[in-house]
Amino acid sequence: xxxxxxxxxxxxxxxxxxxxxxxxxxxxxxxxxxxxxxxxxxxxxxxxxxxxxxxxxxxxxxxxxxxxxxxxxxxxxxxxxxxxxxxxxxxxxxxxxxxxxxxxxxxxxxxxxxxxxxxxxxxxxxxxxxxxxxxxxxxxxxxxxxxxxxxxxxxxxxxxxxxxxxxxxxxxxxxxxxxxxxxxxxxxxxxxxxxxxxxxxxxxxxxxxxxxxxxxxxxxxxxxxxxxxxxxxxxxxxxxxxxxxxxxxxxxxxxxxxxxxxxxxxxxxxxxxxxxxxxxxxxxxxxxxxxxxxxxxxxxxxxxxxxxxxxxxxxxxxxxxxxxxxxxxxxxxxxxxxxxxxxxxxxxx
Amino acid sequence: xxxxxxxxxxxxxxxxxxxxxxxxxxxxxxxxxxxxxxxxxxxxxxxxxxxxxxxxxxxxxxxxxxxxxxxxxxxxxxxxxxxxxxxxxxxxxxxxxxxxxxxxxxxxxxxxxxxxxxxxxxxxxxxxxxxxxxxxxxxxxxxxxxxxxxxxxxxxxxxxxxxxxxxxxxxxxxxxxxxxxxxxxxxxxxxxxxxxxxxxxxxxxxxxxxxxxxxxxxxxxxxxxxxxxxxxxxxxxxxxxxxxxxxxxxxxxxxxxxxxxxxxxxxxxxxxxxxxxxxxxxxxxxxxx
Numbered sequence: 118x119x120x121x122x123x124x125x126x127x128x129x130x131x132x133x134x135x136x137x138x139x140x141x142x143x144x145x146x147x148x149x150x151x152x153x154x155x156x157x158x159x160x161x162x163x164x165x166x167x168x169x170x171x172x173x174x175x176x177x178x179x180x181x182x183x184x185x186x187x188x189x190x191x192x193x194x195x196x197x198x199x200x201x202x203x204x205x206x207x208x209x210x211x212x213x214x215x216x217x218x219x220x221x222x223x224x225x226x227x228x229x230x231x232x233x234x235x236x237x238x239x240x241x242x243x244x245x246x247x248x249x250x251x252x253x254x255x256x257x258x259x260x261x262x263x264x265x266x267x268x269x270x271x272x273x274x275x276x277x278x279x280x281x282x283x284x285x286x287x288x289x290x291x292x293x294x295x296x297x298x299x300x301x302x303x304x305x306x307x308x309x310x311x312x313x314x315x316x317x318x319x320x321x322x323x324x325x326x327x328x329x330x331x332x333x334x335x336x337x338x339x340x341x342x343x344x345x346x347x348x349x350x351x352x353x354x355x356x357x358x359x360x361x362x363x364x365x366x367x368x369x370x371x372x373x374x375x376x377x378x379x380x381x382x383x384x385x386x387x388x389x390x391x392x393x394x395x396x397x398x399x400x401x402x403x404x405x406x407x408x409x410x411x412x413x414x415x416x417x418x419x420x421x422x423x424x425x426x427x428x429x430x431x432x433x434x435x436x437x438x439x440x441x442x443x444x445x446x447x448x449x450x451x452x453x454x455x456x457x458x459x460x461x462x463x464x465x466x
Numbered sequence: 467x468x469x470x471x472x473x474x475x476x477x478x479x480x481x482x483x484x485x486x487x488x489x490x491x492x493x494x495x496x497x498x499x500x501x502x503x504x505x506x507x508x509x510x511x512x513x514x515x516x517x518x519x520x521x522x523x524x525x526x527x528x529x530x531x532x533x534x535x536x537x538x539x540x541x542x543x544x545x546x547x548x549x550x551x552x553x554x555x556x557x558x559x560x561x562x563x564x565x566x567x568x569x570x571x572x573x574x575x576x577x578x579x580x581x582x583x584x585x586x587x588x589x590x591x592x593x594x595x596x597x598x599x600x601x602x603x604x605x606x607x608x609x610x611x612x613x614x615x616x617x618x619x620x621x622x623x624x625x626x627x628x629x630x631x632x633x634x635x636x637x638x639x640x641x642x643x644x645x646x647x648x649x650x651x652x653x654x655x656x657x658x659x660x661x662x663x664x665x666x667x668x669x670x671x672x673x674x675x676x677x678x679x680x681x682x683x684x685x686x687x688x689x690x691x692x693x694x695x696x697x698x699x700x701x702x703x704x705x706x707x708x709x710x711x712x713x714x715x716x717x718x719x720x721x722x723x724x725x726x727x728x729x730x731x732x733x734x735x736x737x738x739x740x741x742x743x744x745x746x747x748x749x750x751x752x753x754x755x
C-alpha cells in the first residue's frame with residue numbers, strides 16, 4: 118500500500134509552470150529523492166507537500182487522507198530546512214522539545230523523548246547549547262532531531278546537506294541513511310546533488326522543467342537513463358551516433374551489437390565512460406584518438422575523438438598501460454551497457 | 467623606537483582629534499557649563515549670582531510642583547513608548563511581509579510624519595483634536611459621545627500626537643531586526659504544530675526584542691525631551707520637563723533653576739534607559755549576540 122500519493126500535482130506562477138501534473142507513489146519507509154537542477158520544480162513540490170505553497174491542481178494523499186485543506190501545523194510532518202531554521206533564542210533541548218510541547222505532551226515524556234532524539238543524532242550532552250554556538254553539522258543534527266522527535270508520518274528534507282563542506286556532507290549522508298533506516302520514517306529528499314540522491318535513496322525522481330523525466334532505483338536510473346537529460350544529469354555520459362539495421366542491432370564501424378527495439382537508420386546511444394573498454398586491434402570495436410589524459414588517483418580520465426562523437430573514458434588505475442595523448446585506440450562496449458535515447462531530443466543537453 | 471613606529475602610534479590620536487575637538491566644544495563644554503550653572507544662585511533683582519548653592523536642587527527635590535511635572539513627563543514618555551510598541555511592532559511585521567513595491571510606498575507613509583515640520587504637524591493635530599475638531603465632530607455624529615472629548619491641553623492629546631511622530635523610529639528599528647530573521651523559522655514552527663499566535667509569541671517576538679528595545683530607547687528619550695508637541699498640544703498649563711526648563715530660561719529668566727531642571731532630565735533619562743537596557747539584555751541574553 119502506498120503511504121504518500123501525489124496525483125496530478127501541479128503549480129503555476131502566472132504563466133510559468135513550476136510543476137506540471139506530477140504523479141508519484143511512495144511506499145511506507147521508502148527514501149525517495151526529488152533530483153533536478155534549480156527551477157525544476159522539486160522544491161515547489163516539497164513546499165506543496167508541507168502545505169506552505171497552495172496546490173493549483175491535483176491531490177496529495179497521505180495514508181489515504183487528502184491533505185488539501187489541512188494547514189501545515191496539522192499535517193504532522195517533520196521538515197528539515199536548507200537553512201535549518203532553528204530557533205536561535207532556544208537551547209538545543211528547547212528547540213527539539215518545541216514540537217512535543219505544541220502537542221501538549223507532559224514534561225517527563227517530553228524530556229525523555231528529547232534525550233532519545235538527541236542520542237539518535239549523536240548530540241548527547243548538548244542540551245543547553247544555543248544553536249549559534251554550534252557548527253553547521255551540529256545544527257543540522259539538531260534540525261533533524263527536531264523533525265524526528267514528533268514521530269512524523271513523513272520526513273521532508275530540503276537540501277539538508279548543501280550548506281556543509283564536502284567531507285562533512287559525505288559523513289552526514291551515511292549517518293542520515295542509517296538514522297532513516299533505524300526509525301523507518303518515509304522520507305522525501307529534495308536535492309540538486311546527484312551523488313547525494315544516489316547515495317541515499319531507494320528511488321530517485323529526476324525532474325526537469327516541472328516534469329518528471331524518470332523514476333527508478335539509483336542504479337537503474339544511472340544504468341539506463343530514459344532521456345539524454347537524465348543521462349547527462351546523473352553522472353558523466355557519452356552520446357554516440359550509431360546506425361540501426363532495422364533487425365534489432367546497432368553498429369558503430371566494426372562493432373555490431375544486438376539492441377531490442379532499435380529502429381533502422383541513425384540512432385543515438387548513451388554509454389557511461391566507465392563502460393567504454395579498450396579493445397585489441399583485431400577485435401570488434403571502433404577507432405578513436407585520445408585527445409587528453411588526466412590522472413585522478415583511482416582512475417584516469419581520458420577524452421577522445423571518434424566518428425561516433427566526442428568521448429569521455431574512465432580507465433581504472435589497475436596497473437595496465439594507459440594510452441597517451443594523440444594515440445589511436447580501439448574501443449568497444451557490450452550490449453548491456455547501452456541505453457537507447459529517444460529521438461527528437463537535442464544531443465547537447 | 468623608530469620614527470615610523472612613533473608616527474603609527476600617534477596616528478589614531480591624530481585621526482580622531484578633530485572629531486574629539488568638535489564633540490568637546492559643542493557637547494561636553496556646554497553640558498559642563500549647564501551643570502555648573504545649576505549650582506549658581508539667582509535673585510529677582512540680582513539675576514545670576516556666581517556663588518555655589520544647592521538652592522535650585524533643593525527646590526526641585528522638595529517642591530511637589532516639580533515632582534508633578536517630572537512624573538507627568540515620564541508618564542507621557544512611558545505611554546508613548548508603549549503605544550509605539552503596540553502599534554509599531556505589528557506594523558513593522560506587516561511591512562516586512564509586503565511585496566517590495568507596496569513596501570516602498572508604505573515605508574514612505576510610515577516615515578511621512580518625520581518629513582513634515584514639527585509645528586505644522588502639531589497644529590494639524592490641534593485641528594483634529596480640538597473640541598470642534600474632526601475627531602470630536604465625527605464621534606458626536608456617530609452618536610458615540612454626547613459632549614466633546616477633551617484632547618487639547620490634556621495628556622491624552624500629547625500622547626496621541628507624540629506617538630504619531632515617534633512611531634517611525636520604532637517601526638524602522640523593529641523592521642531592521644525582522645529582516646535578520648530566517649524566513650523559514652515561521653514555517654519550521656508551523657510544521658511542528660504551532661498556530662500563528664504561538665509562532666508570534668514564542669518564535670518571532672523573542673527574536674526581535676533587541677529591535678524593540680532600541681526603538682523603545684529612541685522613542686522614550688525623544689518623548690521625554692520633546693518640546694514643540696507638548697508646548698502646542700499641552701499648552702501653558704500642562705507643563706513637562708522641557709517646557710518647564712524653557713519657561714525658566716526665557717520667561718522667569720531663572721537660568722540656574724532651568725539648568726537644574728535640564729540636568730535632572732538628562733540624568734533621569736540616562737538612568738532609566740541604562741537600567742532598562744541592562745534588565746532586558748540580561749533577560750534575553752541569547753538574542754543579543
